[in-house]
Amino acid sequence: MADAAQRDHADAVCRDEGTGAGQLALPFVREGRLRPESFVAAPSNTAARAWLDNGNWPEFRLWLWGAEGAGKTHLLTIWAQGRDAAMLDGATLSDADVESILRMPELQAVAVDDADRVADGRALLHLVNALRERAIPLLLAGRLPPARVVLDPPDLASRLRANASVAIGPADDRLLEALLLRLLAEREIVVSRPVLDWLHRNLPRSPAALVQAADRLDRAGLAAGRPITRALARDALGSLIAGE
Amino acid sequence: MADEGGTHGAPFGATVADASDTVSDAVLGSHWAAISGRLKTEVGEVEYRTWLRQITLGPLDEDELVLFLPTRFLRDWVRGQYGDRLQQLWQGETGFVRRIELQVQRNKAVVADDGEVMPAARIEAVVEEPVRAAATDKTSDLAAPLDPRFTFDSFVVGKPNEFAYACARRVAEKPSSPGFNPLFLYGGVGLGKTHLMHAIGSELTRGGRVSVAYMSAEKFMYRFIAAIRSQSTMEFKEQLRSVDVLMIDDLQFLIGKDNTQEEFFHTFNALVDAGRQIVVSADKSPSDLSGLEDRLRTRLGCGMVADIHATTFELRISILEAKALASGVIVPAKVLEFLAHKITSNVRELEGALNRLIAHANLFGRPITLESTQEVLHDILKAHDRRVTIEEIQRKVAEHWNIRLTDMSSARRARAVARPRQVAMYLAKQLTSRSLPEIGRKFGNRDHTTVMHACKSIAALMERDSAFAEDVELMQRMLES
Numbered sequence: 162m163a164d165a166a167q168r169d170h171a172d173a174v175c176r177d178e179g180t181g182a183g184q185l186a187l188p189f190v191r192e193g194r195l196r197p198e199s200f201v202a203a204p205s206n207t208a209a210r211a212w213l214d215n216g217n218w219p220e221f222r223l224w225l226w227g228a229e230g231a232g233k234t235h236l237l238t239i240w241a242q243g244r245d246a247a248m249l250d251g252a253t254l255s256d257a258d259v260e261s262i263l264r265m266p267e268l269q270a271v272a273v274d275d276a277d278r279v280a281d282g283r284a285l286l287h288l289v290n291a292l293r294e295r296a297i298p299l300l301l302a303g304r305l306p307p308a309r310v311v312l313d314p315p316d317l318a319s320r321l322r323a324n325a326s327v328a329i330g331p332a333d334d335r336l337l338e339a340l341l342l343r344l345l346a347e348r349e350i351v352v353s354r355p356v357l358d359w360l361h362r363n364l365p366r367s368p369a370a371l372v373q374a375a376d377r378l379d380r381a382g383l384a385a386g387r388p389i390t391r392a393l394a395r396d397a398l399g400s401l402i403a404g405e
Numbered sequence: 406m407a408d409e410g411g412t413h414g415a416p417f418g419a420t421v422a423d424a425s426d427t428v429s430d431a432v433l434g435s436h437w438a439a440i441s442g443r444l445k446t447e448v449g450e451v452e453y454r455t456w457l458r459q460i461t462l463g464p465l466d467e468d469e470l471v472l473f474l475p476t477r478f479l480r481d482w483v484r485g486q487y488g489d490r491l492q493q494l495w496q497g498e499t500g501f502v503r504r505i506e507l508q509v510q511r512n513k514a515v516v517a518d519d520g521e522v523m524p525a526a527r528i529e530a531v532v533e534e535p536v537r538a539a540a541t542d543k544t545s546d547l548a549a550p551l552d553p554r555f556t557f558d559s560f561v562v563g564k565p566n567e568f569a570y571a572c573a574r575r576v577a578e579k580p581s582s583p584g585f586n587p588l589f590l591y592g593g594v595g596l597g598k599t600h601l602m603h604a605i606g607s608e609l610t611r612g613g614r615v616s617v618a619y620m621s622a623e624k625f626m627y628r629f630i631a632a633i634r635s636q637s638t639m640e641f642k643e644q645l646r647s648v649d650v651l652m653i654d655d656l657q658f659l660i661g662k663d664n665t666q667e668e669f670f671h672t673f674n675a676l677v678d679a680g681r682q683i684v685v686s687a688d689k690s691p692s693d694l695s696g697l698e699d700r701l702r703t704r705l706g707c708g709m710v711a712d713i714h715a716t717t718f719e720l721r722i723s724i725l726e727a728k729a730l731a732s733g734v735i736v737p738a739k740v741l742e743f744l745a746h747k748i749t750s751n752v753r754e755l756e757g758a759l760n761r762l763i764a765h766a767n768l769f770g771r772p773i774t775l776e777s778t779q780e781v782l783h784d785i786l787k788a789h790d791r792r793v794t795i796e797e798i799q800r801k802v803a804e805h806w807n808i809r810l811t812d813m814s815s816a817r818r819a820r821a822v823a824r825p826r827q828v829a830m831y832l833a834k835q836l837t838s839r840s841l842p843e844i845g846r847k848f849g850n851r852d853h854t855t856v857m858h859a860c861k862s863i864a865a866l867m868e869r870d871s872a873f874a875e876d877v878e879l880m881q882r883m884l885e886s
Contacts, residue, residue: 208769211768211769212768215768217764217767217768218764219757219760219761219763219764220757220760226784247481260627261485264485265481265484265485266481266484267481268481283623283658286623287623287624287627290621290623290624291624294549294550306784306785307784308784308785309784309788315594315688316594316655318594319594319595319750319751319753319754320753322750322753322754322757322785323595323753323754323756323757323758323760324757324761325760325761325764325765326761326784328784331838362840362841362842362853363840363842364840365838365839365840365843366834366838366839366840367838370838402840
């Protein structure tokens, strides 16, 4: 029920993007991949999930960090949907975005993805200050923790370093296996068990590499017009596969 | 959320009854039909269907008409994008609607079916309070609410900040005293300027006689620009000039904003001339704030200028002790000393670190120890997580167990050689994202099953032999740092 509503909601937003109307930077669900049920829970993200489930963040802020592909955007999206949060993209965040967000009456929560790539630090600082003042929770996500990101102005750096940050740790075997399966399923790529095992064994053990691999396999499968065999996979993956 | 089910504020039944004396639902409905027809042509079919079709008419309360939307998101969107236009159309259409109010009213069936309407409910208790407090303040449109945590009592005084503290106290006791107006507080980021300003504000408003407006310079600027846009600068000026105490935080943000500076300068003069108190903070002294107009700098420097210096170890310890005590969580003295040694940048980050430890301890129900501190704060304590290479692992492990580096890839199977080699394979799996076949290749072209076996054996041995486990963990920490 809730899921269907969420999809409708996502569809409605996508339709709007198609018309080019609407100036608020509120790209809610861009793709159906970021649903709660497709998130792979594992020990490496236990702490992150616990922090997100808990509302008592010091300074009402939390910075979520982890390597590319670790699932930050996914977790952030789940959180944002659950909290009715406005979602913003750190890299393109502008004063105008911040102003329109802050004008929203009864703003519940705000999520900023790619906060480590923020271009306009003053705009983010304005957002951070205004939300703190109103005790509105702010979730930020980035590849590195605030202490290792160059943030300007210094006030912004100091504020973000003072809040809690939680990492998504390196993925373990089970998570990688589940992730690979999910990535292939999302792309409707069918592989035999032996090929799957071979991929799992030979691909680098990082989520980002698996995403890259799934994309390459997708393209290769489409081009070849036949199921993915080990030989086809080896060709498609090339340098991604160890030592080749 | 209180307004979710339409139970928000004044009971709707009463207002509907009042309104129906003058305007019937049918009349409202026909106006709405005309307005939505116009809207449809203005915004286009798709846009209308996506956003506006779901609006339903609510009660009319005097001249304010409530319009309902089914979700908060839709409501906010419609309010942001079409709120003004809707109001204009209603004003043009009828004489009795002057204002519209958009509210959330969920479809009843949806509320009944989906049990968890408000996943955010848990944080709401915390969220509501300050927002409400702000709404009751008459200068709330203008100023920021005062943070109740920032009082004189919670300010930890030490050598670096005692002068600024004394000046702030003086202003709070006797505002607008000669020599203390304006009070200009300056110092680096996160040293307590904002804390002192809030403390002055709280102290002064306690009796309820003095009106205080606190805001960041940034907010001053945004408000000023917004006032220009909405052609309400007069109102903005009047509001500002009606306060007894004006406090502007982080004045350096006005650098390069000439128009805002100009406005601030005039407000400043008007207030000081009227015998009102001004408190300003910045990251530098007035004379060092280049980029600020000279006449403004001169005026800023003519009251009391007090600086806050970087913290000392003693002050950091006092601050941590006070915060730990206030939190009610037991924090070992060793941890406090460790933090005071390691986090020297500023008070905000120091307190932030302690807050993180406490929040973590509460969240996971674990006591705070030196080890947990290092783990929880590793992102601040370490400049970066090292990317370790397999070669590095092999070298370190070989050194530690005193074998030759070449034995990492040799075929020798003596235990004195094989065991360290297995440890290196295990660490390679733990610390790098290389696939097992690749790890095998770096160890003399061994098969990935050999690597798998090594990882299993080492993990099992670590379970059984705690001394060995410590050895391997130490190795891992050395490689990571």
